[in-house]
Amino acid sequence: MSHRSEGSIIVNNRISADRTSEVGERTSAIDRKLLTYNKRQFTENVTGRFIAMACAGVLVVVVLSITYFIASKGLSTFLVNGVSLGEFLIGVKWDPEGEPAVYGVLPFILGSSLVTLLAALIAAPLGIGAAIFMTEMFPGFGKKVLKPVIELLVGIPSVVYGYVGLTLLVPFIREQFDVLGFSLLAGGLVLALMILPTITSVAMDAIEAVPQDLRNASLALGATRWQTIWNVVLHSALPGCLTAVVLGMARAFGEALAVQMVIGNTTRLPGGLLDPISTLTSAITLNMGNTIQGTPYNNALWSMALLLLLMSFVFIMVLRILGRRKMVTK
Structure with a gap:
């Protein structure tokens, strides 16, 4: 093998090693960014979940309230007025x-x-x-x-x-x-x-x-x-x-x-x-x-x-x- 081919192989190995190290650094940076605690995202998630649960709770309360109100009025015919x-x-x-x-x-x-x-x-x-x-x-x-x-x-x-x-x-x-x-x-x-x-x-x-x-x-x-x-x-x-x-x-x-x-x-x-x-x-x-x-x-x-x-x-x-x-x- 000639000296020129050996040198090209060494240069290619160095380039690939440099690229591998750069990719590894980028990946680790992305991982650190993803794993870093984000207070803003956490607040938004909690707020959104609370608003959704509140809306669902309001709907449930409204339905139950309407049902209770109509039932209390309607059952008075039988429980209060004594109608069969x-x-x-x-x-x-x-x-x-x-x-x-x-x-x-x-x-x-x-x-x-x-x-x-x-x-x-x-x-x-x-x-x-x-x-x-x-x-x-x-x-x-x-x-x-x-x-x-x-x-x-x-x-x-x-x-x-x-x-x-x-x-x-x-x-x-x-x-x-x-x-x-x-x-x-x-x-x-x-x-x-x-x-x-x-x-x-x-x-x-x-x-x-x-x-x-x-x-x-x-x-x-x-x-x-x-x-x-x-x-x-x-x-x-x-x-x-x-x-x-x-x-x-x-x-x-x-x-x-x-x-x-x-x-x-x-x-x-x-x-x-x-x-x-x-x-x-x-x-x-x-x-x-x-x-x-x-x-x-x-x-x-x-x-x-x-x-x-x-x-x-x-x-x-x-x-x-x-x-x-x-x-x-x-």
Whole structure:
């Protein structure tokens, strides 16, 4: 080996050693910087954690306070005024100012349940069908045109829906069927229009979440487009579609003003779709301002509000169950 090659090897070794030492110094400097106690970062982390925990605690306190307040008022009907729970829930006569006073809320419970169920039966097929159209049939036109139009319906106040139903739907039912017009059917149609955007939007998200590979595999096996949508896409998105329907029903069950304007607000049990009814929300809003705080009449209305709160908890539990089922399916 020549002296020149030996010298180049020595120079290269020195250069590599210098580079190694520089890299080691940089790494150690970075390690020291990362391991050095940073008081500012620690303060920010503690502050952020405290603010997040405080916000969560405030939400929990507010929910518990509302629940306690409504429960304390609603239970006074049974604990203070001595009204029987069975009479209250299954009684068909509502006459809180009579002698003796009668507090039967079954017509209101049945009215809220029937109008919610009718609205869901009308809006669910339409909403899920519109979601399929906008995601599977014509996604470009659906997302650019139809989806913004449907989302605009969410921002319309409920009083507008009620007024449209009062001026158009009620006279139409009156002329077509020779009845009063204020009916369960009118309330169900108005509520169906109100919850349609909610069902459509949530169902669209559920259908879009289905992997494209499932569609491709179904088509590759010889299935038609509709068979793929019906047997693969809808089957995979079923928990999300059910969640959409339950969300719509939750909104419909608690709606007051729009329904109150078109259902007739009678305390009798409905005999059909064309009969006037009353709901829990309409009874509370119509009568709460005419009662004295602490009277049996006022406490009975709070008991009806407690029923609405309990139904909200039921809807939330159903949504949680459907959400877990959706996660398991994935």
